[in-house]
Amino acid sequence: MCQSVPVTLDPRAAVCVLGTGLIGGSLLRAAVAAGYEAFGYNRSESGIEAARRDGFDVSGELSAVLRRAAAADALLVLAVPMPAVGRLLAEIAVHAPWCPLTDVVSIKVPVADAVREQGLQAGYVGGHPMTGTSESGWAATDPELFRDAVWAVGVDEGTRVEPWLRVVRLALDCGSVVVPVVAEEHDRAVARISHLPHVLAEALAAAGAAGGELALGLAAGSFRDGTRVAGTAPDLVRAICEPNATALERVLDETIDALVAARDALRADGTLGELVEAGYRGRTAYEGRSQWDITGIAPGVGDWLADLHRAGQQGGVLRAL
C-alpha cells in the first residue's frame, strides 16, 4: 500500500539506538541483521565494551553519536528506562533535533510529554515492542527478540507519515507485527497486560516465600510461571510500572475488588464466586484473539491516523507496508 505514499524511503536508512540494554541492544542487533546501518550509544563502559566485542558500533560519546545521527538522517530510538528519557531528549534537542525519533519505552504519555517539552514532537512517533525477558544488559540481547512480537506504534493526532513509516518499517524488518495505538489507550492497556502482571507476580512471589522452604520446595509450574517476571531487577520493574501510576492504580483497584469479592465468597460459602469463570473467559478471549490484518489504509492519505487507530482498537495488526 505504500506505493500510494508520496515519499521516498530508503528502507536501509540509518538507525541510531540510544541505550543498548536488553531491548536497545537486541534492536541494534536486529537492525544490523536486517541490513540497516545501525549504531548506538550506551552510558556504561562495560555495556559499550560488551557490544564492541560482539562487533557492534557503540560509543559512550553522546553528543558525537547524535551529530553522526543528524548527518546520516538516522532514525533515533530512545531505549532507556523512563527516568533517563528527559536527559537524552535534552541532548537530542541540541545535537539532532531534525532526526525522526521513536522510543521503546514501556509507556507512551510520559514520553510524549517529555518529547513535547523539548519541542521534538514533529519527528516523533511512539513505539513499544511488547517483548522482553527477566534478564537485562547486553549479555541478554538477542536479534530474534522481536520475531513474531507485537510492536505498538503511535498513531496519535499530528503524527507525520515520514517518521511513522520509518518506525513501522523497522518494526516489520525486525520480525514484529505492528499494532497502531494512541498514547493514552496504550498506557491504559499495558497497565492491564504488562504492569499488573508484574505487580501480581511480585505479590505471588512474596506470598510463596512467606511459606518458607516447604512451600518453595512444593512449588511447581503455576508458581514458577506466575512469578517469572518477579525475577526482573527491582529497579527495572519500578522504572517500567511506576511512570504509569494513574492507569496502574485504576486497574489495581479493580483487581483488589475482584480478590476481595473472591475472599468474601470463600468466607461466606466456601466458593470463589464469579472470579474463576471471569478468569477463564478472559484467558479464552486471549487465546482466541484474532490479530486480523489491517488492509486498505494508505499511510499519509485521508484519515489514515484515525482509521489505523480504530483498526488497532479492534485487534487489527499491520504485517506489511
Place this chain on the structure above:
Amino acid sequence: MCQSVPVTLDPRAAVCVLGTGLIGGSLLRAAVAAGYEAFGYNRSESGIEAARRDGFDVSGELSAVLRRAAAADALLVLAVPMPAVGRLLAEIAVHAPWCPLTDVVSIKVPVADAVREQGLQAGYVGGHPMTGTSESGWAATDPELFRDAVWAVGVDEGTRVEPWLRVVRLALDCGSVVVPVVAEEHDRAVARISHLPHVLAEALAAAGAAGGELALGLAAGSFRDGTRVAGTAPDLVRAICEPNATALERVLDETIDALVAARDALRADGTLGELVEAGYRGRTAYEGRSQWDITGIAPGVGDWLADLHRAGQQGGVLRAL
C-alpha cells in the same frame, strides 16, 4: 536404607488407579512404564474407551475393580477431584478395606478426614504430585508428567511404614522426588504456591480481557505466563482450590493487604512501595531453593516420621529409598 526395614516389598506390586483423568491417567501410564501391574477405574465411558484404545486396563465397574485390587493387594490411588473422594472411599470400605491407600488430590486434610470417616486410616498415606497442565482428560495424559516433579507424601502421626514405602516407591519410580509433609502444613503451603497462583491468574486474565481487543492484542509474555493456569476448566479450578478455603482465605488476606499497600503507595508517592523488593526476594529464594537430599533416616525405625517431617520443612527431599 530400606534394608533396615523389616518388610518385604515387591516393587512391582500392583497399582490400582481410581480416576484416569490427567493425573490418574498419567500415573497409570507411568506405573506401567515402570514395570508395575497397573489397572484402573474411570467413571466416564469416553475416558475408559480412550484409555483402552491406548492399550490400558481401565474399567467402569468400580466394585469389580476394587475386588480385583483387594485380591492383588494393590496400592489404591485416589485420583479424582475432592468432591468425588467420599463416594469412592465408601466403595473402598466395602470392597477393598485392607489395601494400602494413597491419593493424588490437591489438598490433604479433607482427604484424611474422609478416609477416617470410612475407617480406612490404617492403610492410608496422603500424596500429592506437584504437577499438571491446564489440559484435562485422558487425551492429555503423559507418562513423563511426574519426571523431576516434587511428590508430597504424608508423614502424619500414625502413618504405617508398609503403605508409606509403597507410595514413596511408586513416586520415585515415576521419576519424582519426594517431599515428606504433614497434612495441615501441606495445605497451608499449597494455598501459597498452587491455589493462590490460580486465583491471581484468574484475576489477571479477567483484568486483561476487560481492556478489550487492544489490551489482549498487546499482551505478551508476562500476561501469557501469568494467566496460563486460568485456562484450566473452571470446575477443576474450583475443585482444586475451594476445599482449601481456610488456608486460601488467609493467604488471600495477606495478598490483598500487600496489593492495597502497593496501590496506596502509588497514590501517595507514585511508587510501588515495598512490594517489588519483597517479590524479587521471594523469586530469588524460589530459584535458589536447595532440595537437599534427606539421608540417614530409616523408614519405620525410631522417630522416622518426626525426623522426615522436620527434614521436609527444611527443604529436604528423598531421591531414593
